[in-house]
Amino acid sequence: MNKRIITSLFWAGIFLLLVPGLLHAYLLMPFPGSQDLEAITFVYYLEKIVLPLRIIGFLLVLWPLWHAFAKGRLSEKITKGGMVLVCLGVFYFSDHLYRAERMFEEPQIIRFASSQSNQVPDTLLVLGVVEGSVAKAYPVNYLGYHHKVQDSVGQVPVLVTYCTMCRTGRVFSPVINGTHQTFRLVGARHYNAVIEDASTKSWWYQATGEAAVGPLQGRTLKEITYEQLTLRSWLEKYPNSLILQPDTNYLLAYDDLKRYDRLQPIDKDSTLKSDTLIRKSWVVGITVDEQAKAYDWRELIEAKVVNDLVGKTPVVVTIEPDSLSFHVWNRNLEGNVLHFESDEKTLWDRQTNSTWNWQGECVSGLLTGKKLKSIQAHQEYWHSWQQFHSPTLFWRGEKSPAPTIISEN
Template sequence: MHNESVPEVQNMYVKNTVSKSLAKPYLFWWGFAFLLLPGLVHAYLLMPFPGSQNLNAITVSYYLEKIVTPLRVFGGFLIVWYVIAGFTNDSRRGKIIKTSILVLGLGSFYFTDFKFQAERMFEEPQTIKFANFIHNSVPESTVIIGIVNNGVAKAYPLNYLGYHHKIQDNVGNQAVLVTYCTMCRSGRAYNPIINGIRQNFRLVGARHYNAIIEDEATKTWWYQANGKAAVGQLKGSQLQEIPYEQSTLAAWIDKHPGSLILQPDDHYLSDYNDLKNYDRVQAVDKDSTLKNKDSLMRKSWVLGLVINGQAKAYDWRKLLKKRFLNDSFNQTNLLLTLEKDSLTYHSFTTSVNGKVLHFNLDKSGQLTDLETASLWNWDGLSTSGALKGNRLSKVQSYQEYWHSWKYFHPNTLFWKDL
């Protein structure tokens, strides 16, 4: 009987040894790492934390988001395994340390999955409501992005767009995705129809200080500043851009008196107020230590254009002092001008009937061409003179931070009126 009991004792010994070896503390620490670190890294890469936005990590961010949940499940499994197999054998001090760390770690989910999750920090509007000018509550001095299509005009205030980052809407039966990123000062409007299907987009976070949005069908990530698919099924694709204008509401209504105007969503009034002066005060004006306000900084405003694939940026402060500029690049003659409100800008090509025109502002502040002395309004239409009835062609231009324009247009030319 003694000999028969030896194998049983040996088996029990082996089982206990294996059980203890599998229940060693490293199971807990590995489980804790898988449970916590992927979410923290993911949140770090998609939010503007120090150093995070300078990393070329959009592909890492994309695939990390896809595996965060499986990694957490695996980490939770390891921790449960440890608790079942080895927690009771741990010292009292070890139990307290591990329990405390686990509670703190689980508390971090509040930051990674709620507080710093982009689509919760900047929510979609709960109500999208428009009003005509008679019933409008938006101040006329507000800067807006305006879109016209099929006889319908709509205005979207920047401080509302800046908080929500995007408004998914229709203008004259055209589906539109109106976007704005406050970290880049970049407004864009896109056609949200991809492969014949209208897509809903969600805000993912930011890379290189620019908002990243994801379409619902393919889960592709798109840069807001240029509409390019950076990673995912449609990588390399381009969203179709819809022309828009940026101006004060007063200037927009002057040209489009029947325009509809996006009204504030009462759920987000405090968030809109946080952007109250965003549309008119530059970072250099807030910096009391900077003596030369014309210094080019990363958040200096520029006016950007792309002509036949070539980008060019214009120093906003220099342009503001001149109020108009006749320029030419990439075989295109241009007129850039600002209205009296110093916020509404326009860009036109200046060839009319095969003849290049050059412009000036007369004593009353009205546009006039030097060749025929015809008068022109701010919509590019000649209102009197030899060229009355002719219209200048508009060129899409963007007011943007210098750091953003330079990053997304690395070969850009730059004008600063030296």
């Protein structure tokens, strides 16, 4: 066989061994520029052909490699042998060390404890879920590493998820078309975790529960109501709650996130002004009457309580004295729209001067025993809310002008 043809076969094989896999890894991990591309459909189908292309590449390389070591000069042996070693090294990094489902493993031990035997500090943030008479709390620091915990609350299966790149917590039903699915972590697009169900192999965005590509494209996982607040606040509301305990196999990984729930990047940079909005500024986002709206976290901390109208629904957004736990309620109570005020410790309505607790219940005054209806709210980074809820209204404080409508594009 012509030596030029042999050489061409070798380099064609090396190309197939390296490039598809590298491109796949680049598009599914947060490398510079990769997450801003609209490439989820491309990488979805690329993943399906990476292995066949590698097999073809391996077959193309075999004969030229044998020829080099049997008949070639020393320089040819070093070149071709070296490239094979490069391929092996790339495989290790792209298919093992930096593969999402291996970087962020499923918990090996899922163990819960009561408040009496709990070992989790009550200052940590949790995602709290209630089904029937059963309440469970999932610490964000643990979820942030694993990205997802597949569990059940009472008799209801739940998929509890958290993506640290977006600061998005979501709880979904893992039941699709009547079948309880298991999910694997694929990687990330637009800095948000992408998961795949076992049966249809569809890819779902964690921030929305929407299938972005695959047989179920356009479908949305059923979202299960949850609250994000400190464990202390959760236990005040549900003292009999079970609390997810740390998996001792991942204590070092959890330790890397021990301050994750405290300071946002904008607070760590003294060069930024107080009204500066950056990609990782925290917001509380809600969607009511098909209208998305985000509230600047630092302004919420200062205001303590915000009375607002989203779509046609009057809402109240509150921050507890711990400056970490937040709530959003419908302030229309039996046809009467209440206006709330707050100080460092107390929440009351202006109309009756009744006092309310942080569970949305009136504990003293004319409205004692009444309860506000909760509205699902999410705390996340501004770049995430803007990406997945565009267009959106944006509130930047009581002194700011009318809310701005912001589109991702």
